[in-house]
Amino acid sequence: MRDDEYVGRITLAQVAQQAGVSISTVSKVLNGRQDVAAPTRVKVERLLDENAYRRTTRVAHEAPLIELVFHELESVWALELIRGVEKVAKANNASVVLTESGTRQAPGPEWIEGVLQRRPLGVVLVFSTLPAEVKRQLRSRSIPFVVIDPAGDPDPDVPSVGSANWNGGLAATRHLVQLGHRRIGVITGPEDMLCSLARLDGYRSALSMAGLSADPELVRYGDFHVEGGRERAAELLDLADPPTAIFAGSDLQALGVLDAARLRDLRVPDDLSVVGYDDVPLAQWSSPALTTVHQPLRGMAEGAAQMLLRLRAEEAVATRLELATSLVVRQSTAAPGRR
């Protein structure tokens, strides 16, 4: 880094003077170096922040990086998202650096130090929230960041990419109604996630548009995992008046529904129709292959990475991108009572 790379309302030299340190110390703080005493670092960061300091000329990156942060790599979504970011990175001769934060919250302090040292093109976060302090640090270095937010609950001051959850719930339920189903169960995600509520509202609207009322007994909240899907489906299938179709909140939940049906000698789709959500690769591999709502995970990741590059080029960018969902009809749905 050279000092003349900085212009702004004040110069690096002025920050150094106000902080009572050398210019090279300010430069070290900007680059995330460890050999600066903590109180000095705090003082310099505060001055940079108060003066809305922005790095305006960037160093030429010969081996540019895009940072991708997950709270957990466990998810079946992870690979789809990685591939989307990787595709955009490759097209821009960049490489992808992966970090697993290990918590639903922000990655730890050693992460931000690493980012400041690596000086990436930008940061894509999956489902994570950034503390205000970290946002400030990234902004003062002109490192853009975008959140991929499949939960449908974007932080208003952070650019994010999501998908159309309400429309997904509507499309899945309409498909079942059109096949002739009247008792349609739904297993949605956790009650405190906006995506669950949006999909459930889509389900209710589809029923209502068909002149059907939603039976509260047929609505279950679950997690997004196989075991939860199996348990909620067991409750629904063991009702005195069970549903002839179940709309699950994820493909994994739908696999649990398939298993609950098999254990009751119910054939899918002859005795029970099942719709999943996400359209991860395993939806095609289940037996029967799942009818499901395609959530464009790879496209969302591509969109987030492209948004980063546009932010970096200081182009005007919408701060919220919402991609369409679409129904993919495979073998797990049919008219009721086909046998």
Add this chain to the structure above:
Amino acid sequence: MRDDEYVGRITLAQVAQQAGVSISTVSKVLNGRQDVAAPTRVKVERLLDENAYRRTTRVAHEAPLIELVFHELESVWALELIRGVEKVAKANNASVVLTESGTRQAPGPEWIEGVLQRRPLGVVLVFSTLPAEVKRQLRSRSIPFVVIDPAGDPDPDVPSVGSANWNGGLAATRHLVQLGHRRIGVITGPEDMLCSLARLDGYRSALSMAGLSADPELVRYGDFHVEGGRERAAELLDLADPPTAIFAGSDLQALGVLDAARLRDLRVPDDLSVVGYDDVPLAQWSSPALTTVHQPLRGMAEGAAQMLLRLRAEEAVATRLELATSLVVRQSTAAPGRR
């Protein structure tokens, strides 16, 4: 990089003198910089190589990286391998850089340039082979590399990690024999992959140890995908004297076998037992959950990353690590003709 970081049989200055260039040019070549004319680069690389040049003192990495290269991220294995490398990286305060080479062969020339610039702790390659030139470039910079080789066909001069394929085939087949199966079909991988042959030999040995002969009609070669599994299973199940159990070459193939059974109204495991291979997460989620041979993908990736760090520390390291496979019994296997 400082010039005094280099010691070897000859000094940087001597290389520069022999090449007729400045020391800073030699330094640029070592660091993968682009502002060196191609003929000069070739000349310097050759001199470094001829003199078996080795970087012996390393720069302190403040934000260290481990490179992970896939030929395709498509595979269901990818995420398991990423998580294994990520775990070791995190424990060593390093981050993982992902590259998808796009071919079964080595990643392209822009990749090696990026690696030389990023100066990672080391490189883990999945299933890829490195051209001799790239091996030389990495070795002269003391960047260690390890291949994860689930195909069981290691390049002798490259450190690699694999798993015990023959034992996996033996364990799967023994399990079926012990349940009472006598006609056991096998769908293995491509005929030209050593892992396929090793597993098939394990199958034959298990039959032979039980005094059973292998019926060539029951042996099929496939790919490792669902569709191929479905097709080969259809051939086996439509035989005049069909098998009562099928040992598939991958979990994806086994899902295809489950589907072929369902389409013929055969119940698994009552009418047909099915064993998969790999134990990727979806093996637990299928209906019924798959009995399968656990290939320790995550452990193999951890082993490869740890091997890198030991190579980097110049510890004596075995150049081939082979991890054990083990049978995981779930719901897809039972005694024959249970109904």
